[in-house]
Amino acid sequence: MGRILAIDYGTKRTGIAVTDEMQIIASGLTTVDTKDLLRFLQDYISTETVDKFVVGLPKQMNNMASESEVYIQKFLVQLEKAIPQIPVNRVDERFTSKMAMQTMIASGLKKKQRKNKALVDEISATLILQSYLDSVH
Structure with a gap:
């Protein structure tokens, strides 16, 4: 069994989280410059088995797609061309940044670190991945 890799796509930076090989535990992996994202993913899958990508689906409170979805759709087209063998699932990512901040506060990180x-x-990518895991287990 391979890992599940989650992507919290941003126009500048993208958060990455992965599961363990048993697909039980979600852990933050890194943050990469978005311009380097496809190369990072290709390098990662050359050394690790990845069964699935989970990409955040940003929605507004009225359930409509947020404006950043346009950029994510362009990325998904590039991802499909570059790595067609790995399927992509989408997960609602509303509130993940806010929850990430609350997690940082609860863990005792200083204001400068936050x-x-x-x-x-x-952390947002980790929350997206955990949400996905919760929905399939």
Whole structure:
């Protein structure tokens, strides 16, 4: 069994989280510059088995897609061309950034550390992945 890799796509930075090989535990992996994302994913799958990508689906409160969905759709087309063998699932990502911030506060991180947007993105990806795992188990 391979890992599940979650992507919290952003126009500048993208948070990445993965499961263990048993697909039980979601853990933050890293944050990458979005311009390097496809190369990062290709490098990652060359050394790790990945069964599935989970990509956040940003929605507004009225359930309509947010404006960032346009960029995510373009990325998904590129991802399908670059790595067609790995299926993609989408997961509603509303509130993940807010939940990531609350997680950072609850874990005792200082205010300066909480301003680290890369860490927020990585935690958001982990929350997206955990949400996916909760929905399939």
